[in-house]
Amino acid sequence: MALNLFKRKKYADLAARVAGVTDILIRNANLDGGILFFEEDGQIEFSLKSYLSGSSLLTQIALGVEHSDVEVTPKLYLNYGSGYSEESTIFLRKHEDDERAIWIGYILFPNILKSARLDITESKSQVKIGSLVAQKAPVGHFIERFLALGNAGAADLVARKAIAAVGYMEQYRSTIVGKGESESYALLAAAAMHGANVDTADASAADERYLSYISRTEELSSADIIYMEDVYQSWARKPLLSIIMPVFNPPIHLLQEAISCLQKQAYPNWELCIADDASPDPAIRQLLLDVSDQDSRIKISFRDVNGHISQASNSASELASGDYYVLMDNDDLLPAHALWTVAYYINENPDCSLLYSDEDKISIQGFRCDPYNKGKFDRFLMYGHNMFSHLGVYRRDIFIQAGGFRRGYEGSQDYDLTLRCLELCGEDNIVHIPHVLYHWRQIAGSTSMGAGEKSYAFESAKKALNDHFVRCNYPLESIDSGVPGVAAVRTLSVDNPSKVSVIIPTRDGLDVLRPCIDSLLNYSDPLMEILIVDNGSEQAETLQYLDALSRDVRRIKIIRSDEPFNFSRLCNLGVSKSSGEIICLLNNDTEVIAPGMFERARAWLSISDIGIVGARLLYPDYTVQHFGVYTGVGVHGIAEHCYHGLHDGHHYNFSKSKLLQQFNAVTGACLFVRKADYISCGGCDEDLPVAYNDVDLCLKIREGGLKVICDPGIRLLHKESKSRGRDTTIKKKARLQRDADLMIKKWGSEKLVDPFYSPKFKKNHATFAIDPYLVSPPWKARCLVPAFGRAGLT
Numbered sequence: 203m204a205l206n207l208f209k210r211k212k213y214a215d216l217a218a219r220v221a222g223v224t225d226i227l228i229r230n231a232n233l234d235g236g237i238l239f240f241e242e243d244g245q246i247e248f249s250l251k252s253y254l255s256g257s258s259l260l261t262q263i264a265l266g267v268e269h270s271d272v273e274v275t276p277k278l279y280l281n282y283g284s285g286y287s288e289e290s291t292i293f294l295r296k297h298e299d300d301e302r303a304i305w306i307g308y309i310l311f312p313n314i315l316k317s318a319r320l321d322i323t324e325s326k327s328q329v330k331i332g333s334l335v336a337q338k339a340p341v342g343h344f345i346e347r348f349l350a351l352g353n354a355g356a357a358d359l360v361a362r363k364a365i366a367a368v369g370y371m372e373q374y375r376s377t378i379v380g381k382g383e384s385e386s387y388a389l390l391a392a393a394a395m396h397g398a399n400v401d402t403a404d405a406s407a408a409d410e411r412y413l414s415y416i417s418r419t420e421e422l423s424s425a426d427i428i429y430m431e432d433v434y435q436s437w438a439r440k441p442l443l444s445i446i447m448p449v450f451n452p453p454i455h456l457l458q459e460a461i462s463c464l465q466k467q468a469y470p471n472w473e474l475c476i477a478d479d480a481s482p483d484p485a486i487r488q489l490l491l492d493v494s495d496q497d498s499r500i501k502i503s504f505r506d507v508n509g510h511i512s513q514a515s516n517s518a519s520e521l522a523s524g525d526y527y528v529l530m531d532n533d534d535l536l537p538a539h540a541l542w543t544v545a546y547y548i549n550e551n552p553d554c555s556l557l558y559s560d561e562d563k564i565s566i567q568g569f570r571c572d573p574y575n576k577g578k579f580d581r582f583l584m585y586g587h588n589m590f591s592h593l594g595v596y597r598r599d600i601f602i603q604a605g606g607f608r609r610g611y612e613g614s615q616d617y618d619l620t621l622r623c624l625e626l627c628g629e630d631n632i633v634h635i636p637h638v639l640y641h642w643r644q645i646a647g648s649t650s651m652g653a654g655e656k657s658y659a660f661e662s663a664k665k666a667l668n669d670h671f672v673r674c675n676y677p678l679e680s681i682d683s684g685v686p687g688v689a690a691v692r693t694l695s696v697d698n699p700s701k702v703s704v705i706i707p708t709r710d711g712l713d714v715l716r717p718c719i720d721s722l723l724n725y726s727d728p729l730m731e732i733l734i735v736d737n738g739s740e741q742a743e744t745l746q747y748l749d750a751l752s753r754d755v756r757r758i759k760i761i762r763s764d765e766p767f768n769f770s771r772l773c774n775l776g777v778s779k780s781s782g783e784i785i786c787l788l789n790n791d792t793e794v795i796a797p798g799m800f801e802r803a804r805a806w807l808s809i810s811d812i813g814i815v816g817a818r819l820l821y822p823d824y825t826v827q828h829f830g831v832y833t834g835v836g837v838h839g840i841a842e843h844c845y846h847g848l849h850d851g852h853h854y855n856f857s858k859s860k861l862l863q864q865f866n867a868v869t870g871a872c873l874f875v876r877k878a879d880y881i882s883c884g885g886c887d888e889d890l891p892v893a894y895n896d897v898d899l900c901l902k903i904r905e906g907g908l909k910v911i912c913d914p915g916i917r918l919l920h921k922e923s924k925s926r927g928r929d930t931t932i933k934k935k936a937r938l939q940r941d942a943d944l945m946i947k948k949w950g951s952e953k954l955v956d957p958f959y960s961p962k963f964k965k966n967h968a969t970f971a972i973d974p975y976l977v978s979p980p981w982k983a984r985c986l987v988p989a990f991g992r993a994g995l996t
Contacts (some may be wrong), residue, residue, distance in 0.1 A: 222336030266333035275684020429983035444524030448514035456533040469542035477517035512607040555627035559639035578957035586861035592640035613659025618666035693805035703782030707772035714791040721794040770886035796917035803874040813908025816868025817916040830865035838942035870896030
């Protein structure tokens with residue numbers, strides 16, 4: 203019997219091992235058979251038992267999850283007396299040493315904690331909790347690990363955690379004055395808790411290969427300087443670049459370095475527009491007056507009242523007279539070739555409206571690290587994080603037409619600006635510069651230290667994204683992904699939803715086909731039909747099963763084909779017999795593991811420029827089998843799955859391993875496409891009976907001007923054998939080579955180059971490793987054009 207816990211006020215039994223917590227209250231869920239059926243925003247609230255709150259300085263929370271049909275991203279809200287808010291939250295971290303999923307976090311000052319609340323997922327889900335345990339944290343273990351770090355390592359660890367705590371409090375500088383004692387205690391506790399829980403496991407470290415790459419490609423010789431001057435003199439356009447820099451009380455030496463790096467630029471035609479946002483330190487004002495007196499290219503505006511970064515940035519932009527506006531923070535750095543390279547790409551792309559570059563960070567220790575090597579602009583990736591910044595460059599008229607920066611979006615004001623400019627200029631007028639032109643400092647309060655450093659910035663980002671969705675009339679909503687600073691997308695219902703026809707080619711294999719069909723019926727949709735294309739099944743058990751399914755005439759059709767196996771032909775046959783407006787190609791060895799698959803596909807395909815929607819496919823051990831396909835990569839130079847073998851919960855490559863985004867192709871093991879588009883592009887090419895037919899279909903859809911996206915919210919198991927590996931028999935290798943040769947003949951190597959895979963990455967496998975010889979820096983002497991043809995089209 204189901205226990206209804208919606209808005210329940212009495213304390214509940216979790217049907218799990220519970221220790222150290224009391225007063226458990228579950229909201230927005232049903233408990234049935236030990237499984238919690240959460241609606242959106244399901245919550246578990248509890249208090250600590252008195253023996254913990256009274257005698258422990260540090261309490262450990264451990265959540266054991268035995269099963270979940272969606273990815274679990276537990277978030278713990280702490281009420282220190284001021285209620286629950288995003289400012290007093292921690293994300294529990296998975297304990298990777300345990301076979302079960304154990305999520306752990308730490309609560310500082312439990313003696314002043316009023317209550318805590320667990321948000322396990324953001325979406326509807328079915329979760330089996332094995333345990334919820336609060337206990338005194340194993341401080342002795344921490345001390346041993348701390349001492350093992352040695353003096354330098356311990357100092358670095360303490361510095362990082364202290365910086366995180368100070369950065370947290372920095373957000374509330376203007377509101378600290380006048381707070382009562384209890385509120386001040388709550389703020390201090392939340393800041394200390396934030397520092398204690400900040401993840402230093404992925405802390406930046408010196409990468410000697412990257413530092414060697416920098417030395418080889420970025421250090422300017424005298425010959426480079428002469429070459430850059432000669433090229434500059436040959437340009438038809440020498441655009442004036444206005445650097446927009448809002449300033450508010452930065453460390454003065456960092457501000458000096460930021461200004462100095464601009465004065466060292468190889469490109470002379472720039473101006474620096476600074477608006478000081480009422481910095482309280484008089485030394486800031488004096489420095490700005492001095493540099494503006496010494497350099498006529500530096501313009502200064504002093505605001506009388508602090509208005510925060512949006513207003514300060516607008517004040518700086520009012521000083522600008524340039525053709526393009528370049529955004530720069532008051533404590534970051536640009537390399538000496540940065541503005542020259544921007545002007546180079548403007549000359550190569552004279553109609554461009556926006557430009558953006560790759561970026562990296564400057565660590566606390568002072569070395570460069572964490573390069574973000576980007577691909578072609580992707581508005582869908584923007585729905586997860588701001589891939590545009592940094593370095594962001596805006597044509598003057600687009601900036602003005604967009605209205606500049608908006609109040610109320612502080613922390614993500616540039617994110618909001620970019621989305622509004624995107625709507626004005628379109629994606630085709632946004633140019634990617636595949637070189638690192640921005641060095642982002644890791645300092646207190648900066649999101650370069652971690653996206654959780656400025657939680658208000660993330661809230662502004664979601665607000666900006668939701669505004670964008672409303673303006674574009676997209677049935678989407680930006681929500682918390684469970685990872686600091688990274689957004690997920692919730693799809694909304696659409697008017698007049700389309701019927702979906704699921705096409706499943708099969709031959710015997712009842713052990714995989716039955717779970718596949720069961721999962722579809724378990725997540726059944728009233729506007730779904732299943733077409734099983736039986737390619738000559740012979741086993742009696744399979745034939746009996748198909749016969750039984752055929753009696754469900756409203757939902758299931760069985761189509762018999764005894765021709766030799768040709769996956770493309772089977773798919774085309776299924777589509778020809780379908781009645782839905784949307785086609786889902788689905789392998790028989792897949793299994794749906796998350797709700798809402800059809801609703802999500804309908805929402806995406808209601809957006810006119812989306813042509814194909816792919817899925818996140820996992821092996822039964824929850825490692826990635828598929829999350830997008832890069833083309834022009836791999837042994838044959840045709841295509842390769844990315845993130846293959848990565849654990850489902852692991853965020854990699856700036857979280858792109860988990861984010862909604864475009865790809866050149868997705869696997870045909872599960873993809874959604876409008877039937878009309880499928881037919882108009884010719885469907886699956888029957889000359890490709892086994893390999894690359896899905897890649898070919900995606901390329902045809904993209905050639906028709908539509909986009910191919912992969913949605914991490916559409917999740918299935920794919921029981922393809924991990925041990926099978928590549929085709930290794932002589933016959934299979936010959937067939938694969940034949941199909942690869944056909945793809946090269948049909949598309950050519952140039953069309954297989956993947957715009958979303960950084961041109962700097964090696965092509966032998968999709969490993970995101972830099973090949974220093976692939977892209978020639980345009981600022982280097984004797985380099986006339988980038989290695990991949992016309993600049994900006996990478």
